[in-house]
Amino acid sequence: MDYFLELFLGGLTRGSIYALIALGYTMVYGIIELINFAHGEIYMIGAFTALIVISVLTLMGMNTIAILVIAGVVAVIYSSAYGYTVEKIAYKPLRNAPRLSALISAIGMSLFLQNYVRLAQTPNFLSFPNLIPDFEFIKPYAHIIGSTEIVILITTAVVMVLLTILIKFTNTGKAMRATSQDKTMAMLVGINVNRIISITFVAGSATAAIGGVLIASHIGMINFYIGFMVGIKAFVAAVLGGIGSIPGAVLGGFILGWTESFATGYVSSDYEDVFAFLFLVLILIFRPAGILGRSGKHEI
Amino acid sequence: MECALKVQNLSMDFGGLRALDDLDLDVGRNEIVALIGPNGAGKTTFFNCITGIYPPTEGDVLISARGKDRLERINGIKPNKVTEKGLARTFQNIRLFPNMTVLENVMIGRHCRMHAGILGAVLRGPSTTREEKEAVKDSYAILEKIGLAQFVNEFAKNLSYGAQRRLEIARAMATEPFLLLLDEPAAGMNPNETRELDELIKQIRDKEGISILLIEHDMKLVMSMSDRIFVVDYGRKIAQGTPNEIRNNPVVIKAYLGEEADA
Amino acid sequence: MIKLNEIKRAFLVSAWFIFLTFPIMVIRINPVEHIVEWRWKNMALVGIGSFFLSFVWNYLMKQKEPGFKKTETAEKTDTIPPLPPARRIQREKRIYIPALVAIGTLTIVFPFIFSMYQTNIMVSALIYIMLGLGLNIVVGLAGLLDLGYVAFYAVGAYAYALLNYHFGISFWMALPIGGVLGAVFGILLGFPVLRLRGDYLAIVTLGFGEIIHIILQNWNEFSFGPSGIANIPRPSLFGIDLSVHSSTIYIYYIMIGLCIVTIFVVNRLQNSRIGRAWVALREDELACQAMGIDKAKTKLTAFALGATLASMAGVVFAAKTTFVNPASFTIWESIIILCIVVMGGMGSIIGVIAGALVLxxxxxxxxxxxxxxxxxxxxxxxxxxxxxxxxxxxDVRRIYKFEGVKSMDKS
Structure with a gap:
């Protein structure tokens, strides 16, 4: 039973990370109908920035909690800045181009960012210090769940709520929803569509950065390549839950996280990465709109 | 009268929304029939149901190709099969192949009347060569009829709006239809172009013997060329008859022309 | 003329990129010795670089704009003079034929004037030409973004490796078997993705590619895992085993032959009923169906043909390196092939060849x-x-001449 619980919570943690990154995909896809392939790299850059800040501040001998907070904030700022810049360079000029062009551009951006970090930093794995303190109250359950997991779960919940508030209850959120429905109409009623798209990228990137810092603390290792697989899996989570839907992204993340966790725990870890793709194929064949998505009829 | 298309009790639901409700319609051989109604009345959905893009929720679509006296049920079959059976359509918002030449666009229409497979195309035997030559010749002949011959090698995207609409008709004609479905062929055309279009459609009927069902908002065009008119509103048929009958039908005036007169 | 506000803009861009790249470019941590390295030189480079690139970017953007306007005005005028295509092609042909002869001669004598090392590299390039032409059918002509293309390459390579290991099947037998297997896999992959549109298709094909990679990596009993399969025989000439040197030359000519066949096939298909259907599918799926084209069949032929070519290239690859392992078939391989197609020109045969050679x-x-x-x-x-x-x-669409047709109509 303990083992089951461990796997369950492990899956939940893993799923939370997928969810945090899936939120960015889902928001971007909802608004410009583009798989932002570079999103995984934004998350990787978040993790790298955090590691760099942590290393510098540790040498300066700062308090760990302060380091963690500063690193988190800097990572969020930088990831957002990268997300914003990526959109301006690689996607904005292609807004009226065929979708294939934007998609290829996104793949190029992903490739560029990976290799930019590889060349400017290192191709090797770097160890990422876990600065999250061990909570006293968790000690008795340490064999099932650690403090890092607790922090991940709570953070995911908070971010989810904040994003939902942003989208459901603010004017910006209303403008986002309008833009995703119909860009031209949104423009006609006076919404600055370019600005809304930028905000979407910034919000998605910030969320990804939080995910990046958390997963790096959890796993304890990063390199330039971590964004790719996680990015694709997060995208699968977004599709699974129903692209464009925020609760869907979280649900999709959890489902994927649990599947991987249980399959690895009870069967074998060899084929861990296969599930995401099997899910993707199955969901796209049987329910292309995802679990929580609504199927729209296409325009003719 | 001999029947080319007969639609019976056609209904179409999208989720909980009933877009078409128990529609009956028929098009006779060599007839020009217009389908009119306010925006959102379900006219394009009707076309999509007939041409196999949506399978209708209820009802039957029956066709009878030239020379056949039996009606054939075609609902639920794929769009390309519908075209093979002799129904061709144009689209409300032009859907040409922008980066192909005008001629190639028309040749795509010939596709379902040609046979070359991969092997044939690679080996290019005598039958393939002949077929290809004929396709080029036939397509060019259609372009001449439609009046686009001077643009053969131009990319479709570089044509004027009116010419693009005509090219859509040419492409549809290349599939050798017995019934042509035109979705707002005059939309966005100037009066001059509309007059030419009027001529063209009548010619297609008279010279090629193709029946025509069209959706159109230009009332002058509709009244001048249609043999019969069907009026739909909210997915239901509210009237049918000759242009004169429709012009004086109070229900139609209320539901449709009244609105149109204001606009 | 460079205006003042452009300079101001460039400064802002430069400042933004200095900020953006600061942690990654300037600071480097050394986790072993716990020291932080500050590379201020990089900051200067980024600053200066982005300052000038900003001008280049703006210039290129402006170049793009008038071009865009030109096509817009062309759309409005009804009187576009028909192109003088015949003249253009003739003019091209005058350069075309001597160039073709020169390239042909060079191709034939290449292995004798260059070293074995160079020949080997050339064989790689030729394999990529074949892969590029295959992917070009799928992406360039049919407009289906396949990011798992490398899977078919792997199918061919492993087909030869395994068939040879278990049954001693020779290269010349494996080549057609690989091609058929590739087609089968292409169709197997094609079926479930038939209804998917561009971006979903991309991610699902990427997934398929990864699944094949993971299977090859982990299913030891089948594929021998990460260590791969070694000692795959090179192709033999009429049953005679060749030395390494001569077999390299032999493979070179095999590859040249395969490339010529591929070019021939793709060229013939491009302007055929099938090829036109592919392009129409790329341009507008729905209109394509409404014109009587069977979407499923058209997509599957594109997938199958692309896969066949990749798989045959894979067989040659296995014979060339005499060793296969999963590391050769990663997603990045697919992306390199995509780069070849994109850079050369989607749909264009010469473009893909040039792209493969350059890249x-x-x-x-x-x-x-x-x-x-x-x-x-x-x-x-x-x-x-x-x-x-x-x-x-x-890619240039075919131009048709019509004098003949016109007179035929009159007579």
Missing amino acids: ILTPEYLRAFSEYRMLAFGTMLVVMMIFRPGGFIP
Whole structure:
């Protein structure tokens, strides 16, 4: 039973990370109908920035909690800045181009960012210090769940709520929803569509950065390549839950996280990465709109 | 009268929304029939149901190709099969192949009347060569009829709006239809172009013997060329008859022309 | 003329990029010795670089704009003079034929004037030409973004390796078997993705590619896992085993032959009933169906044919390296092939050939460049899509002449 619980919570943690990154995909896809392939790299850059800040501040001998907070904030700022810049360079000029062009551009951006970090930093794995303190109250359950997991779960919940508030209850959120429905109409009623798209990228990137810092603390290792697989899996989570839907992204993340966790725990870890793709194929064949998505009829 | 298309009790639901409700319609051989109604009345959905893009929720679509006296049920079959059976359509918002030449666009229409497979195309035997030559010749002949011959090698995207609409008709004609479905062929055309279009459609009927069902908002065009008119509103048929009958039908005036007169 | 506000803009761009790249470019941590390295030189480089690139970017953007306007006005005028195509092609042909002869001669004598090392590199390039032409059918003509293309390459390579290991099947037997297997896999992959549109298709095919990679990596009993299969025989000439040197030359000619056949096939298909259907499918799926084209069949033929070519290239690859393992068949291989197609020009045969030669040979000969290869490829994909989506040698649609037809009509 303990083992089951461990796997369950492990899956939940893993799923939370997928969810945090899936939120960015889902928001971007909802608004410009583009798989932002570079999103995984934004998350990787978040993790790298955090590691760099942590290393510098540790040498300066700062308090760990302060380091963690500063690193988190800097990572969020930088990831957002990268997300914003990526959109301006690689996607904005292609807004009226065929979708294939934007998609290829996104793949190029992903490739560029990976290799930019590889060349400017290192191709090797770097160890990422876990600065999250061990909570006293968790000690008795340490064999099932650690403090890092607790922090991940709570953070995911908070971010989810904040994003939902942003989208459901603010004017910006209303403008986002309008833009995703119909860009031209949104423009006609006076919404600055370019600005809304930028905000979407910034919000998605910030969320990804939080995910990046958390997963790096959890796993304890990063390199330039971590964004790719996680990015694709997060995208699968977004599709699974129903692209464009925020609760869907979280649900999709959890489902994927649990599947991987249980399959690895009870069967074998060899084929861990296969599930995401099997899910993707199955969901796209049987329910292309995802679990929580609504199927729209296409325009003719 | 001999029947080319007969639609019976056609209904179409999208989720909980009933877009078409128990529609009956028929098009006779060599007839020009217009389908009119306010925006959102379900006219394009009707076309999509007939041409196999949506399978209708209820009802039957029956066709009878030239020379056949039996009606054939075609609902639920794929769009390309519908075209093979002799129904061709144009689209409300032009859907040409922008980066192909005008001629190639028309040749795509010939596709379902040609046979070359991969092997044939690679080996290019005598039958393939002949077929290809004929396709080029036939397509060019259609372009001449439609009046686009001077643009053969131009990319479709570089044509004027009116010419693009005509090219859509040419492409549809290349599939050798017995019934042509035109979705707002005059939309966005100037009066001059509309007059030419009027001529063209009548010619297609008279010279090629193709029946025509069209959706159109230009009332002058509709009244001048249609043999019969069907009026739909909210997915239901509210009237049918000759242009004169429709012009004086109070229900139609209320539901449709009244609105149109204001606009 | 450079205006003042452009300079101001460039300064802002430069400042923004200095900020953006600061942690990654300037600071480097050394986790072993716990020291932080500050590389201020990089900051200066980024600043200056982005300052000038900002001008280039603006200039290119402006170039793009008038071009865009030109097509817009063309759309409005009804009187476009028909192109003088015949003249253009003739003019091209005058350069075309001697160039073809020169290239042909060079191709034939290549292995005798260059070293074995060079010949080997050339064989790689030729394999990529074949892969590029295959992917070109799928992406360039049919418009289906397949990011798992490398899977079919792997199918061919492993087909030869395993068939040879278990049953001693020779290269010449494996080549057609590989081709057929490739087609089968292409159709198997094609079926479930038939109804998917562009971006979903991309991610699902990427998934398929990864699944095949993971299976090869982990299913030891079947594929011998990460250690791969060694001692795959090189092709023999009429049953005679050749020395390494002569077999390299032999493979070179086999590859030349395969490339010529591929070019011939793709060229014939491009302007056939099938090829037109592919392009129409790329242009507008729905209109394509409404014109009587069977979408499923058209997509599947594109997938199957592309896969066949990749698989046959895979067989040659296995014979060339005499060793296969999963590391040769990663997603990045698919992306390199995509780069070849995009850079050369989607749909254009000459473009793909040029793309493969440039992208594969440059990093081989400029070793210094090879480290930056993937960075450059990424940049290239973005820049090409924005400024030259048609590639460097764009696809030209066939021009038909009609004097004959006209007179026929009159008679």
